[in-house]
Amino acid sequence: MDKGWGLTLNSDQVAGFLGNKSAVFGVKLTPRLDCRSYRLIMFPLNSRGGEEKSAAVPSPTAASEQRVVLGEVDFFAEKNMPAVSSVVKTENNSQAEGSNCRELDVNTGLQLVIANTGSDESTVDDETSCDAEDRRAKNELAQLQIELEKMKAENQRLKGMLSQVTSNYSALQMHLMTLMQQQQQISSRTESIQENEETMAEKGRSVVQRQFLELGSKQTGDEQSNSLSKERTLSGSPHNDVELLSQTERIVREESPESEGWGPQKAAKLNNNPIIKPVEQSAEATMRKARVSVRARSEAPMISDGCQWRKYGQKMAKGNPCPRAYYRCTMATGCPVRKQVQRCAEDRTILVTTYEGTHNHPLPPAAMAMASTTSTAANMLLSGSMPSADGLMNPNFLARTILPCSSNMATISASAPFPTVTLDLTQTPNPLQYQRPPPPQFQVPFPQNIATPSGPQVYGQALYNQSRFSGLQMSGQDHNINDSVQFHGQSPQIHQPPPLFGADTLSAATAAITADPNFTAALAAAISSIIGGSQANNNNHRPSPHHNSPSVNTSNSIRTSFPGN
DNA sequence: CGGTTTTGACCCGCGC
DNA sequence: GCGCGGGTCAAAACCG
Numbered sequence: 001m002d003k004g005w006g007l008t009l010n011s012d013q014v015a016g017f018l019g020n021k022s023a024v025f026g027v028k029l030t031p032r033l034d035c036r037s038y039r040l041i042m043f044p045l046n047s048r049g050g051e052e053k054s055a056a057v058p059s060p061t062a063a064s065e066q067r068v069v070l071g072e073v074d075f076f077a078e079k080n081m082p083a084v085s086s087v088v089k090t091e092n093n094s095q096a097e098g099s100n101c102r103e104l105d106v107n108t109g110l111q112l113v114i115a116n117t118g119s120d121e122s123t124v125d126d127e128t129s130c131d132a133e134d135r136r137a138k139n140e141l142a143q144l145q146i147e148l149e150k151m152k153a154e155n156q157r158l159k160g161m162l163s164q165v166t167s168n169y170s171a172l173q174m175h176l177m178t179l180m181q182q183q184q185q186i187s188s189r190t191e192s193i194q195e196n197e198e199t200m201a202e203k204g205r206s207v208v209q210r211q212f213l214e215l216g217s218k219q220t221g222d223e224q225s226n227s228l229s230k231e232r233t234l235s236g237s238p239h240n241d242v243e244l245l246s247q248t249e250r251i252v253r254e255e256s257p258e259s260e261g262w263g264p265q266k267a268a269k270l271n272n273n274p275i276i277k278p279v280e281q282s283a284e285a286t287m288r289k290a291r292v293s294v295r296a297r298s299e300a301p302m303i304s305d306g307c308q309w310r311k312y313g314q315k316m317a318k319g320n321p322c323p324r325a326y327y328r329c330t331m332a333t334g335c336p337v338r339k340q341v342q343r344c345a346e347d348r349t350i351l352v353t354t355y356e357g358t359h360n361h362p363l364p365p366a367a368m369a370m371a372s373t374t375s376t377a378a379n380m381l382l383s384g385s386m387p388s389a390d391g392l393m394n395p396n397f398l399a400r401t402i403l404p405c406s407s408n409m410a411t412i413s414a415s416a417p418f419p420t421v422t423l424d425l426t427q428t429p430n431p432l433q434y435q436r437p438p439p440p441q442f443q444v445p446f447p448q449n450i451a452t453p454s455g456p457q458v459y460g461q462a463l464y465n466q467s468r469f470s471g472l473q474m475s476g477q478d479h480n481i482n483d484s485v486q487f488h489g490q491s492p493q494i495h496q497p498p499p500l501f502g503a504d505t506l507s508a509a510t511a512a513i514t515a516d517p518n519f520t521a522a523l524a525a526a527i528s529s530i531i532g533g534s535q536a537n538n539n540n541h542r543p544s545p546h547h548n549s550p551s552v553n554t555s556n557s558i559r560t561s562f563p564g565n
Numbered sequence: 566c567g568g569t570t571t572t573g574a575c576c577c578g579c580g581c
Numbered sequence: 582g583c584g585c586g587g588g589t590c591a592a593a594a595c596c597g
Contacts, residue, residue, distance in 0.1 A: 318585085
């Protein structure tokens with residue numbers, strides 16, 4: 001087959017060699033199928049140098065016993081090419097002389113002398129069939145290459161379109177949220193003025209009393225909402241806040257019915273009271289609803305995230321020929337964290353791992369980075385659908401806050417049955433990007449909580465502040481950052497803001513893990529940053545080699561073990 | 566022997 | 582009501 005190289009001779013040389021000055025020929029050298037001999041194909045050239053037709057050149061009329069050396073010939077070689085010393089002319093049908101001569105088309109009377117070759121003997125039999133087969137194969141190859149190029153171009157075009165659509169969607173969503181906030185501010189002021197007038201008109205009627213009455217009619221016993229409402233009532237524009245609260249209640253209820261999702265459905269059966277729902281259960285159910293999907297390129301059946309997982313099911317999902325595997329965390333009994341692992345249908349080198357829930361136990365360093373990333377993403381996603389002191393948070397802040405290095409590496413699915421954040425680790429961002437502070441406008445969704453956000457350190461603290469501020473702390477278990485703090489030796493009983501290294505290392509780990517497409521390398525970076533940053537003796541956790549946990553050696557590299565499925 | 570994986574059955578929500 | 586699809590259960594098989 002054609003190996004992609006050929007021999008080109010000077011046409012004048014060829015014409016002179018043939019003894020016909022008026023004839024101009026092009027010469028091609030193509031390897032034969034056996035890859036040991038080569039064929040020199042000559043063809044007439046038109047005035048523009050193009051090939052006129054593919055035809056064998058008649059043998060030279062005046063055959064000479066003496067070799068005519070055309071001169072040194074260079075190959076346009078790309079691969080393992082034998083060096084060609086010269087092109088000589090011999091008698092018709094003469095065999096190659098010497099072991100370094102390779103047979104060519106005997107009809108042309110040309111012979112190619114190839115230096116530095118072995119003593120392979122070339123033959124001339126089945127030459128015609130090989131020739132036809134060569135041409136067919138070359139044609140097929142050329143067509144395939146053309147199709148490949150077309151597909152590549154189409155792929156690039158589609159990628160560009162997708163990127164544009166994604167960015168447009170984000171921009172539109174940002175715009176919509178900004179407009180909604182402005183509208184709410186305006187309506188808030190308007191209603192505040194109206195209420196003032198009402199208060200003046202209806203003397204003796206207490207506005208605050210009316211507000212609490214309305215609250216009482218709309219509340220469902222949710223202490224969290226109640227406290228939020230009271231807080232809002234005190235902070236101004238109460239009427240609007242009540243409406244906002246009821247809106248948000250609808251959103252939360254619609255998005256997280258108790259009997260849905262990965263939560264134990266039997267547990268849902270046990271509590272059938274639709275009105276009185278404990279805060280813990282509600283928060284837990286809401287937390288379990290949020291999902292964080294991580295896309296990473298991996299040939300392994302499962303990415304190593306430092307946790308121990310037990311597979312409890314596998315299903316064929318619609319629209320994807322690859323099965324979806326279900327795992328639950330087995331690092332602690334009753335840990336609610338589960339994950340789904342499935343290969344991407346479009347690109348099977350991409351492994352999509354979807355996490356849900358928050359670990360209720362300390363995590364090893366290897367697992368902290370991913371767990372914190374997913375937990376933070378879930379927290380912020382839920383915060384985005386919950387009322388806050390600033391009103392509704394734009395979920396796109398999440399993408400940019402979690403992944404300040406690239407705005408299009410995180411997407412939030414609004415159409416999915418569950419609110420899902422997708423962290424795409426398959427794209428290669430500029431490695432310098434995540435070392436720089438993120439753009440200020442996307443840095444912190446709650447700027448009043450952060451004094452001077454200036455980079456990943458403050459960014460990590462921002463996550464901490466935000467997640468505590470969101471009012472969606474899981475009762476009975478603190479945020480993952482606190483988990484990490486506990487793991488680093490802090491007293492589990494004392495719930496206080498984590499020391500600085502917790503936020504620093506977490507943010508660094510998060511940035512590293514989300515910015516590096518090589519997941520294992522990113523995990524190694526994250527772990528090394530955690531270990532190096534805290535200088536704590538964290539090596540007491542030695543996951544059993546039986547489990548799917550990475551082992552950290554002294555050089556902070558990651559060795560993953562993936563038992564086959 | 567204990568933990569994990571496999572895999573068919575079952576449950577449940579949802580759309581028609 | 583029925584079918585479909587997602588998610589989970591649980592018994593059997595597997596494995597170190």
